[in-house]
Amino acid sequence: MKKAYVVGTADTKGPELQFVRDLLGDAGVSTVLVNVGTKGGEQYADIPAAEVAACHPDGPAAVFVNDRGRAVIEMSRALTEFVTARDDLGGIIGLGGSGGSGIVAPAMQALPIGVPKVLVSTLASGDVSAYVGASDVNMFHPVTDVSGLNRVSRRLLGNAAHALAGMMRFKVPQVEDDKPALVLSMFGVTTPAVQAMTTRLTDDFDCLVFHATGSGGRCMEQIIDQGGVTGVLDITTTEVCDLLVGGFLSAGEDRLGAMARMKLPFVGSCGALDMVNYWGPETVPAEFKGRKFYHHNAQVTLMRTTAEECARIGAWIGRKLNACEGPVRFLLPLRGVSALDIEGGDFHDPEADAALFQALRDTVCQTDLRRLVELDLHINDDAFASAAVTHFKEIYTTGGT
Structure with missing residues (x-):
């Protein structure tokens, strides 16, 4: 069965990622929680950051650098290589602010059109062209920051999780593609x-x-x-x-x-x-x-x-x-x-x-x-x-x- 990949920086957003993962599981969707943070948070993850970083073309040392901006860029490259090589990925949801969104969005764009993609991002109410690109990324605005679980964030993260669950569980009727x-x-x-x-x-x-x-x-x-x-x-x-x-x-x-x-x-x-x-x-x-x-x-x-x-x-x-x-x-x-x-x-x-x-x-x-x-x-x-x-x-x- 294809799985929902729940992706984010678990060092700063571990409880939020876990909340989304649990809701997907309750909806009958198998999950994999992927950490793309560089400062810990592995207790929440099924796939640790080091495993993702190892997919970088230049190796994990290119990701774990003492420069946040560069680390974000290089982790995104590693994540793109990681997700495009997975054969069990049936959908993907990411949570983040500017850094997390910058890591996850390029990887989502690299996946085939039609694979369900949900990005909960604090940047979703502005110009989202850099995050959507020429793909079918669905962006959710969380209203509050993705920082802690509260009466607002639980509802909106839940809506995003259930949206992905619906996309994955309910199939679009297939039509014979016999015309060029x-x-x-x-x-x-x-x-x-x-x-x-x-x-x-x-x-x-x-x-x-x-x-x-x-x-x-x-x-x-x-x-x-x-x-x-x-x-x-x-x-x-x-x-x-x-x-x-x-x-x-x-x-x-x-x-x-x-x-x-x-x-x-x-x-x-x-x-x-x-x-x-x-x-x-x-x-x-x-x-x-x-x-x-x-x-x-x-x-x-x-x-x-x-x-x-x-x-x-x-x-x-x-x-x-x-x-x-x-x-x-x-x-x-x-x-x-x-x-x-x-x-x-x-x-x-x-x-x-x-x-x-x-x-x-x-x-x-x-x-x-x-x-x-x-x-x-x-x-x-x-x-x-x-x-x-x-x-x-x-x-x-x-x-x-």
Whole structure:
């Protein structure tokens, strides 16, 4: 039977870890309590810290150092090696403040998507992107510090323990995965396009749609790198805008990298390359004062990309496409790239779009396998979705030749 791994620094959080372990046991889940503290606490642990540290690529001496910051980093490396080698791990729960969360979160991220992961962290009410990454870590905010058992902590630690028990004990109904998997990227302003594509594809493919919010792009690329995906319709490449202009939803420099590495049939487009994403208006850098904005809601502010920025974005994407050795079709929707970039729309800017398209023409080295396809359509036109599906099926069945 798979076990729940209860992980934390037992030298400072032993009773709390023991409390969670006991609740899991009472719920019928077998447990292993793993100590990742460097100052004792072994009386609580099934796996002592030394056993975890021994998994470090450079040996335990790299972990047990007289520098707390370095010890946290190196113990995290050791824990990652430890948990990924276990064949009885069915779920994992970690407790911690900044140090404990920093140790446990990378190890959780290294486990396959679908393995239940719960992280009770005092940092859970802030920006949790570093702790969740491109994984499915579930973060619980403990309200009080993870320091002692009291009327608040017992309830919230109990909720977290029972959440993990539920994930492990109750199985998701299995569906026969007999269709090949496709990944697609979508944003609110390209939703009509992507929904029309999935409608046309769902009879033959298992369509995995990712929200292009930075983490969504990283998750999509990770899924591609893990294998099992047979094709890509990356219609919404907006995260590149945030990378190059300084928005809040960048997916990083490796965006489009997995497509090149895996050489999959790839249809892409310019979805939402007309916008950079910020949070509230107060988060927009002062240097952009006077630019064209659209207030999506109270939490999200969109900024229209300029012709100069669009040229940089197009050239960056073009270089990424040149690295792809598999069959590529990159579609240029000449009448607009988002729901806002349409005649009469808030972001309609033919000059900026023209700069984007010209940069792609100038940069992409077109071959029989790698082609730009210009369409006198808006990205959300039904005919654009039809064309994207047609091009994908063509390269999927012929290999692009």
